[in-house]
Amino acid sequence: MSTGKKHARNEGEDGSARLAKKVKTDDHASTAADSDPSALKVEKKKRKQKKEKKHKKDKKEKKQALENDGDPERQEGEVDATAESKAQPVKEKTKKEKKKKEKKPNTDTLEKSTPLPHNETDTSNGTSAVATGTIHRNGASYSYHQTRTLEAVPQEQVDNFLKKQEIAVLDPTGAKLRPILQFSQLPSSNLLSKNPFATFTAPTPIQAASWPFALSGRDVIGIAETGSGKTMAFSLPCIEALASSPKTKHSKGDRTAYARAVVVSPTRELAMQTHAAMSSLASLVGLSAVCLYGGASKDDQRALLRKNSGADIIVATPGRLKDFLSEGCVSLSDVMFAVLDEADRMLDKGFEEDIKLILGGCPPREKRQTLMFTATWPTNVRGLAEGFMVEPVKVTIGNRTRAGEDGEGNGSTELQANTRIEQKVEVVDPRGKEQRLLELLRDAQKGSAKNDRILVFCLYKKEAVRVEQFLERRGVRVASIHGDLRQDQRTHSLEAFKSGSTTVLVATDVAARGLDIPEVKLVINVTFPLTIEDYVHRIGRTGRAGKTGKAITLFTEHDKAHSGSLVNILRGANQPVPEELLKFGTTVKKKAHDSYGAFFKDVDLSKKGTKITFD
Numbered sequence: 001m002s003t004g005k006k007h008a009r010n011e012g013e014d015g016s017a018r019l020a021k022k023v024k025t026d027d028h029a030s031t032a033a034d035s036d037p038s039a040l041k042v043e044k045k046k047r048k049q050k051k052e053k054k055h056k057k058d059k060k061e062k063k064q065a066l067e068n069d070g071d072p073e074r075q076e077g078e079v080d081a082t083a084e085s086k087a088q089p090v091k092e093k094t095k096k097e098k099k100k101k102e103k104k105p106n107t108d109t110l111e112k113s114t115p116l117p118h119n120e121t122d123t124s125n126g127t128s129a130v131a132t133g134t135i136h137r138n139g140a141s142y143s144y145h146q147t148r149t150l151e152a153v154p155q156e157q158v159d160n161f162l163k164k165q166e167i168a169v170l171d172p173t174g175a176k177l178r179p180i181l182q183f184s185q186l187p188s189s190n191l192l193s194k195n196p197f198a199t200f201t202a203p204t205p206i207q208a209a210s211w212p213f214a215l216s217g218r219d220v221i222g223i224a225e226t227g228s229g230k231t232m233a234f235s236l237p238c239i240e241a242l243a244s245s246p247k248t249k250h251s252k253g254d255r256t257a258y259a260r261a262v263v264v265s266p267t268r269e270l271a272m273q274t275h276a277a278m279s280s281l282a283s284l285v286g287l288s289a290v291c292l293y294g295g296a297s298k299d300d301q302r303a304l305l306r307k308n309s310g311a312d313i314i315v316a317t318p319g320r321l322k323d324f325l326s327e328g329c330v331s332l333s334d335v336m337f338a339v340l341d342e343a344d345r346m347l348d349k350g351f352e353e354d355i356k357l358i359l360g361g362c363p364p365r366e367k368r369q370t371l372m373f374t375a376t377w378p379t380n381v382r383g384l385a386e387g388f389m390v391e392p393v394k395v396t397i398g399n400r401t402r403a404g405e406d407g408e409g410n411g412s413t414e415l416q417a418n419t420r421i422e423q424k425v426e427v428v429d430p431r432g433k434e435q436r437l438l439e440l441l442r443d444a445q446k447g448s449a450k451n452d453r454i455l456v457f458c459l460y461k462k463e464a465v466r467v468e469q470f471l472e473r474r475g476v477r478v479a480s481i482h483g484d485l486r487q488d489q490r491t492h493s494l495e496a497f498k499s500g501s502t503t504v505l506v507a508t509d510v511a512a513r514g515l516d517i518p519e520v521k522l523v524i525n526v527t528f529p530l531t532i533e534d535y536v537h538r539i540g541r542t543g544r545a546g547k548t549g550k551a552i553t554l555f556t557e558h559d560k561a562h563s564g565s566l567v568n569i570l571r572g573a574n575q576p577v578p579e580e581l582l583k584f585g586t587t588v589k590k591k592a593h594d595s596y597g598a599f600f601k602d603v604d605l606s607k608k609g610t611k612i613t614f615d
């Protein structure tokens with residue numbers, strides 16, 4: 001797949017038959033007729049027949065509605081103004097409802113209204129504010145107001161902030177929105193009145209720069225170092241969008257959970273963590289979130305979905321979400337806000353098809369808001385990403401956007417590690433790795449540091465088991481987390497590490513991305529990961545939220561294919577490059593590891609394998 005357009009069309013094509021039936025909209029209805037003229041004729045005929053059938057049905061229902069003597073409750077519950085209308089009969093609306101509907105703005109297309117005059121005052125929240133634009137999407141009307149307090153900040157101060165924090169904003173529409181330097185510069189809202197940022201002093205750079213665009217209803221790609229507050233960068237606009245838009249009503253007997261926002265995460269633990277963060281924010285404005293992930297009881301998750309007639313927000317891993325979608329338990333047809341967290345992982349080969357199916361179940365990209373956040377943005381996923389979005393604003397933090405001819409950058413984003421992490425690389429004999437690991441652990445947990453948390457990364461599950469046993473036998477308090485463990489064992493290990501009852505956690509790359517474990521002092525890579533991006537994510541488990549951290553990597557001749565990219569990362573973060581590493585060469589291999597996505601993917605071990613039969 002190469003072009004964005006191609007991908008956008010494919011979004012709908014990849015859905016299962018059931019999904020396609022439930023969520024079919026014009027944008028999704030791409031069929032064989034697109035390429036075959038005879039098929040086109042058949043398709044046209046079918047459409048005509050369908051139209052006639054629908055007309056007859058509508059007539060019948062109109063008659064019935066009149067006979068019902070206008071029972072408003074019943075009619076309201078059954079009317080569905082979304083794409084679901086194909087699955088459920090649309091009842092004739094009462095005059096009152098019709099009038100109400102006419103007043104609503106046209107939400108069918110993405111409109112960028114002419115910016116409102118800059119002296120327009122927003123009196124809705126009692127503060128003086130300046131309107132900067134309005135966008136309508138799928139039932140929501142976004143009107144971001146740059147507050148007067150933000151307008152009053154001298155331009156020089158804004159420029160200094162952007163320069164100091166190395167913020168680059170690439171916006172194809174050319175909108176210029178100031179970063180939010182202080183929480184008090186956010187437009188007031190019900191959510192903000194609950195003081196959700198009490199424990200923070202100021203927005204992080206990615207929050208500051210992306211919020212104005214995300215709050216305006218724009219699609220955003222946010223790239224910022226590990227531990228820099230990206231979760232809140234997408235959570236706040238998501239919850240603000242849901243809080244300010246009405247829910248679509250569905251018929252009372254409908255047991256499907258219609259989420260209005262969906263956040264997709266690559267691992268179960270990350271999904272749970274994001275769910276916890278979003279839930280506490282959402283609950284402040286009476287919204288709810290449910291977490292769907294593999295390896296746990298489906299019945300329990302189904303029960304949560306049915307409680308309070310579904311969840312406003314679903315945070316999920318792709319596999320379990322797909323299961324619920326194909327069962328018809330969950331529908332994404334009402335989604336107005338979709339987030340791919342760890343977006344580059346979600347778009348790589350292992351998850352690409354799942355993501356197409358999930359986003360294909362949402363309204364088309366023009367009708368939803370799509371956000372993608374990550375710390376690494378390799379070239380191979382960029383085209384695919386943009387195909388799921390509409391004119392995304394790209395916000396990059398860190399000195400890594402190359403200047404283009406226009407001096408504003410050409411969008412090429414360099415891979416960069418968090419510069420507050422001290423990185424050390426030791427070139428070792430592969431046979432001596434475990435012994436060296438033990439020495440490093442003993443050294444790092446000496447004296448007053450005996451309870452310091454250390455995360456040890458292995459590449460393979462079997463290797464993780466072996467290393468854990470090796471350390472256990474030598475009296476180290478250790479737990480592990482990898483794909484061969486049951487979910488309850490994984491959760492238990494992570495909890496033990498978080499609480500400090502275990503100070504060493506041996507992990508595979510299931511723990512490499514997103515996990516926000518407080519006070520991890522040291523990350524040790526026993527075996528190098530399959531991609532350099534994952535090296536950046538692994539070491540990013542330390543040095544979070546402005547803190548410093550340390551990472552030690554045991555590098556062997558087996559890892560020499562990564563020497564060039566590792567040297568670049570070290571140099572980019574002003575870290576020492578050992579001579580022994582340079583000996584392996586500095587050429588950067590362009591191709592990322594092909595099997596990585598599939599290798600990484602969380603597989604539900606409780607599921608029985610599919611029996612293959614040959615005719």
Ligand SMILES: Nc1ncnc2c1ncn2[C@@H]1O[C@H](COP(=O)(O)OP(=O)(O)OP(=O)(O)O)[C@@H](O)[C@H]1O
Pocket residue numbers: 200201202203204207224225226227228229230231232374375513514515516540544545
């Ligand atoms: N404005 C803020 N000020 C201080 N701390 C913050 C702020 N926003 C978020 N944090 C905290 O920073 C930590 C890291 O945030 P988060 O997990 O969202 O990072 P991330 O950028 O998503 O990292 P990763 O790339 O590893 O997924 C969390 O503990 C979070 O509570």
